[in-house]
Amino acid sequence: MSKRDYYEVLGVSKSASQSEIKKAYRKMAIQYHPDKNPDDKAAEEKFKEAAEAYDVLSNTEKKQRYDQFGHAGMGNRGGGGMNMDDIFSQFGDIFGGGGSPFDSFFGGGSRGGRRTQKGSNLRIKLKLNLEDVANGVDKKIKVKKLVQAEGVTYNTCGNCGGSGQVTRVSNTILGQMQTSVACPSCSGLGKSIDKRPKGSDANGMVQKEEVVSINIPSGVEDGMQLKVSGKGNAAPFEGYAGDLIILIEVEEHPTLKRENNNLHYDCYISLTDAVLGNDIVIPTISGKAKIKIDAGTQSGKILRLKSKGLPSLNGYGKGDLLVHINVWTPQNLSKDELKIFKGLKDSKSFVPNPTSSDKSFFERVKDMFN
Ligand SMILES: [Zn+2]
Secondary structure, three states, X not given: OOOOOHHHHHOOXXXXXXXXXXXXXXXXXXXXXXXXXXXXXXXXXXXHHHHHHXXXXXXXXXXXXXXXXXXXXXXXXXXXXXXXXHHHHHXXXXXXXXXXXXXXXXXXXXOOOOOOOEXXXXXXXXXXXXXXXXHOEEEEEEEEEEEEOOOOEEEEXXXXXXXXXXXXXXXXXXXXXXXXXXXXXXXXXXXXXXXXXXXXXXXXXXXXXXXXXXXXXXXXXXXXXXXXXXXXXXXXXXXXXXXXXXXXXXXXXXXXEEEOOEEEEEEEEEHHHHXXXXXXXXXXXXXXXXEEEOOOOOOOOEEEEOOOOOEOOOOOOEOOEEEEXXXXXXXXXXXXXXXXXXXXXXXXXXXXXXXXXXXXXXXXXXXXXX
């Protein structure tokens, strides 16, 4: 599934303004509109591709996410982008109201017919731990949603004959004008309810629990939203379902702290290990790891374990694990131990003498972010 870059699809630069994006899309929508290219699969694909690109780039929040994470950030995994109804409902925005001005571009009201209802979106919170973030995870989630009740049937609306529209003739100073309006008895749906099973609501819908399988990509962040198309509430009158929006919550890890794709670990070593050196075992996100503490290691030293951090959401590269060394100063010494330290009190090698290689804390932090 190699998706083209949305900017490339619309032929605009990354710095294009909203009005440039709109203009570019409008041009493509006219060029590849299915009414203008009947039975042309390639044109239809282009049409859909452009609509999807516009859907993202015209929305500040989506655009920001796309700019940051690319296609991976859109959470549209496995979803086939937008369906035609999504696209046509977008035209109200692009061509100013209602969708009918668009039809007039092609001189035929073929799209101005029946209105299709869209089910509402469902939102759920999903708690993940840091291991889930590191590896990605498949989750099965129970969601309560509206579905069409079993056995519900619909009638074709008698008033409009199922077209959803009725024609009105009015007399104006320019002569008789024919206008199409949404059918008042079916609200433009072209259908009315026929058989409504017991327990269903006025639209023949019932609440039902469903298990949805979702695939969470690795590298997601706390507060991110993923969209599973078509897994929200179903729409009455055989419309199309809304989306399931998953709000990601990442739980704090007991020992590892996250900073973008890097992880940080506060490591305490004994005074003797700092002086003599030793191999010690530390936790990482993928199990334990052995690290070497050199003899004469100073407190505050940061060891960088390459690629032991979290994968990035776009699939390129991994962060690092930064191990912050803290030397544990012993407390509550025994008499014998005190005696040893007292004996070392005036030892020359115990006098602090930082060299230029022993950078200050602030210098090290500065290095870390460069
Ligand atoms: Zn009707």
